[in-house]
Amino acid sequence: xxxxxxxxVPTIKFYLREGLLPAGELTSPNQARYGEAHLRRLHLVRALxxxxxxxxxSVGKVxxxxxxxxxxxxxxxxxxxxxxxxxxxxxxxxxxxVRSRAxxxxxxxxxxxxxxxxxxxRAVEALTAAMASFLAVGHGDYLDHLDEFAAAAERVAAAxxxxxxxxxxxxxxxxxxxxxxxxxxxxxxxxxxxxxVDASARRYDPEDPEPLEAPENSPGSSSG
Amino acid sequence: xxxxxxxxVPTIKFYLREGLLPAGELTSPNQARYGEAHLRRLHLVRALxxxxxxxxxSVGKVxxxxxxxxxxxxxxxxxxxxxxxxxxxxxxxxxxxVRSRAxxxxxxxxxxxxxxxxxxxRAVEALTAAMASFLAVGHGDYLDHLDEFAAAAERVAAAxxxxxxxxxxxxxxxxxxxxxxxxxxxxxxxxxxxxxVDASARRYDPEDPEPLEAPENSPGSSSG
Numbered sequence: 001x002x003x004x005x006x007x008x009v010p011t012i013k014f015y016l017r018e019g020l021l022p023a024g025e026l027t028s029p030n031q032a033r034y035g036e037a038h039l040r041r042l043h044l045v046r047a048l049x050x051x052x053x054x055x056x057x058s059v060g061k062v063x064x065x066x067x068x069x070x071x072x073x074x075x076x077x078x079x080x081x082x083x084x085x086x087x088x089x090x091x092x093x094x095x096x097x098v099r100s101r102a103x104x105x106x107x108x109x110x111x112x113x114x115x116x117x118x119x120x121x122r123a124v125e126a127l128t129a130a131m132a133s134f135l136a137v138g139h140g141d142y143l144d145h146l147d148e149f150a151a152a153a154e155r156v157a158a159a160x161x162x163x164x165x166x167x168x169x170x171x172x173x174x175x176x177x178x179x180x181x182x183x184x185x186x187x188x189x190x191x192x193x194x195x196x197v198d199a200s201a202r203r204y205d206p207e208d209p210e211p212l213e214a215p216e217n218s219p220g221s222s223s224g
Numbered sequence: 225x226x227x228x229x230x231x232x233v234p235t236i237k238f239y240l241r242e243g244l245l246p247a248g249e250l251t252s253p254n255q256a257r258y259g260e261a262h263l264r265r266l267h268l269v270r271a272l273x274x275x276x277x278x279x280x281x282s283v284g285k286v287x288x289x290x291x292x293x294x295x296x297x298x299x300x301x302x303x304x305x306x307x308x309x310x311x312x313x314x315x316x317x318x319x320x321x322v323r324s325r326a327x328x329x330x331x332x333x334x335x336x337x338x339x340x341x342x343x344x345x346r347a348v349e350a351l352t353a354a355m356a357s358f359l360a361v362g363h364g365d366y367l368d369h370l371d372e373f374a375a376a377a378e379r380v381a382a383a384x385x386x387x388x389x390x391x392x393x394x395x396x397x398x399x400x401x402x403x404x405x406x407x408x409x410x411x412x413x414x415x416x417x418x419x420x421v422d423a424s425a426r427r428y429d430p431e432d433p434e435p436l437e438a439p440e441n442s443p444g445s446s447s448g
Contacts, residue, residue, distance in 0.1 A: 205391065
């Protein structure tokens with residue numbers, strides 16, 4: 001199983017001891033046989049711990065959800081997505097008026113895009129926190145671009161679902177949600193940076209630079 | 225200045241002591257006048273520390289770059305972007321063959337999109353690391369969607385540049401790059417989750433669920 005999965009034997013033994021991986025079929029007193037299903041479970045547990053960064057106690061809950069065959073797929077994917085941490089951007093103080101305004105804007109966006117999501121979803125809270133921060137630091141005009149962000153997010157999410165739906169086993173679906181969300185966020189952030197560099201290079205061509213404002217009103221120059 | 229900026233007096237005094245904010249014009253022995261330029265600098269320093277999470281030593285370097293009026297805008301924006309931390313996704317072991325394959329795919333993507341970026345950019349490294357992780361955990365088919373991610377990233381970056389370019393002062397440009405990148409990443413990640421929920425709800429309609437695979441080959445059911 002270690003050879004087939006590329007996962008070291010001590011790690012596999014640890015998962016077995018923790019009950020995250022069921023025992024194989026005993027073929028002799030110190031030899032057990034493991035099948036495809038064990039391999040799938042092994043990949044899921046590794047994805048949850050190594051990539052999702054989940055504590056072992058939480059991995060057990062996800063495994064239990066995977067084993068609950070009564071659970072509709074949509075619910076299972078939602079449970080998987082909730083295991084992936086989502087940073088709440090709220091580094092700046094914002095008063096309740098700003099928070100209310102951001103929450104209203106988030107609700108309007110969700111209604112406008114026709115997204116079928118509960119308003120109590122943690123991602124709504126994260127979205128509201130980011131929007132409130134933009135407002136609180138005086139850059140509320142960034143939110144003029146909400147729908148461009150939403151269109152980009154929809155495009156990525158459609159790709160995400162295509163990726164997930166190429167598998168049929170619950171373990172694989174959950175594994176793909178976790179891997180795709182965590183590594184996909186990192187990939188998207190990196191690509192956004194590269195596309196920014198490109199957009200900046202085109203707009204502020206070094207061969208033909210747009211001049212900046214004159215420096216006379218700068219605190220740096222007045223102190224020099 | 226505290227009233228105009230919403231930033232507490234002790235914080236302003238601290239920035240003055242640290243040399244991040246030049247002294248105002250003395251109007252009496254214990255009274256100084258501050259202008260618009262100080263306010264702009266104050267907002268920049270706050271954005272770098274509170275939102276960018278930058279240590280004070282690095283804030284000083286950014287302030288020096290802002291004061292260097294010889295610097296082309298594109299270079300200044302690049303310097304600003306580099307202050308924002310970019311997580312390197314590399315939680316899984318990947319051998320050098322996998323890394324090389326990922327690096328080649330990243331180069332091809334950049335060439336295909338016509339992105340004007342140096343290959344030594346940290347974001348290329350971050351992109352390569354994320355792609356190598358997908359390959360290493362056996363989900364390389366996620367990378368079939370690279371161009372959908374790239375198109376989404378371009379759309380977001382165009383909005384980012386529009387947002388930045390609405391300002392002309394170097395302090396404001398740098399502040400906007402930092403605020404837009406950090407809070408924008410959080411906003412985009414939150415929207416991606418919401419769009420995933422929506423796409424999942426549409427694909428796996430709870431009223432008419434797609435059946436999962438039969439459970440007989442599951443390690444969970446065989447141990448029960």
